[in-house]
Amino acid sequence: MMHTHLLDRYREAQSVIHRLDPRVKVVVTLLFIVSTALLPDGAWFAFALSFILALSCSFLARLGVTFALRRSFVVLPFALAAITAIIAVPGRPLFMWQIGGTTIIGTDAGVVRFLSILARSWLSVQMAIVLTATTNVPDLLHALRHLRVPEVLVAIVGFMLRYLSVLADEAARLLRAREARSALLANRRGGGSPGWRARVAGYMAGQLFLRSYERSDRVYNAMLARGFAGRFLAINPHLMREHDWWALAVTVVALTVVQLAGQGFPPG
């Protein structure tokens, strides 16, 4: 039996952050991400403040200061897509490339834009990592449902999180079965042509799709068998307590300060 815990990002611990109402955590994370996105290019001081905010959340959650930092590097490849900003934003030319007949000019404003995009995505992901590390999946789904996210979307996220590990196990079994029969004879070239190998991989992907499709049928039948009639129902177990309100208030104040710093107030 295989166990793939692909999405098990949750870190069991007792901390102030773990005990917060999941709705508060979702709202705080969203506010933080919106605030970070609103900061203008080159607002380094405000970015630094946001970073301190994210770090203190990590710290309060007892995740260790570097936990979210280390994991947040996953955004780098995506953020690199913004590298074209360097040559796309008009400004003082910093350097120049001749490629064929065209000249490419990198500008100072472009570099600032690129670094700011990098900082924004990196900060946002750090906060999201703290959220998923301190809130388990069921609580996260409840929070989304109570925040009036459409039922269908919550259900899709829920099913995805529930069945992704099942799907990953199935994929792992397919890969293992292929490996078990990928034998070679001594002194003989094997492995087949790249085209043939590609076709095998294609069949495997198709298999995986068909199996998931059939499973979705069976899951739906299981839901029907227990009276599902198109609406997802749940019992509401969440209650806002005093420290939840405090956490929300502190965040709003902190983010306001960040925005004031970033947008250049007080003027001077």
Next chain:
Amino acid sequence: MHPDTIATNLRASPTPEPLSLVADDVHFAYPDGHVALRGVTLRVARGEKVALVGPNGAGKSTFMLQLNGILEGRGRIEIAGLPVTKRTLPQVRARVGLVFQNPDDQLFSPTVFEDVAFGPLHMGLPADEVRARVDRALDLVSMAAYHDRQPFHLSMGEKKRIAIATVLAMMPEILVLDEPSAGLDPRARRGLIHLLRSLPLTMLVSTHDLAMVRELFDRMVIMDEGRIVADGQTDALLADRALLDAHGLEAP
């Protein structure tokens, strides 16, 4: 029989023995033309535990899916006197506790609690009653400690028990299990047998596990090629080598 005895019996039971399940001449073909059921007739009395055996492709699972109208064929099915029709489906589904073979198909919610609460919630019960039923159902399958667990952390045997709890919480008239002992290690299988014996419910259980059938079920029904080919005392049927051979079964 003495006329007086007959009269007494009539007075004592004015209606015939209550039946949990009546199926009359049920036919079904899949959309691709494959004929899965060719006239299945079966009666199960209240409280009876019946094993449904036969080779793969005999139509056992197809028949079970007819019982709460997930598949609709020709013929008549009644659950505790209520005919299965489009109109009665919601009530029928509250009466038939169908447990699927693969618990990963059955346990689709983020937590054990939510999964067991799914049926009662959809029956429109108040929250307190739902919670009470979840607790009782998890107690019955000895899984009370698993209330807040997430299904993908559980072992196969634990998943099976919780899958059974998900329908016990609906307090069904009849429990319908599709290959409950498949994929279980000996200890989990033993636990399951104890559980099924202890549940005071009408049961229809499809299985390849004839050792379990001999241990647990007095009555056994053999299906093959969409028909019921034998229905009787388990011991008598298991002793009939020719019959078992003809339908690809082996006495345990």
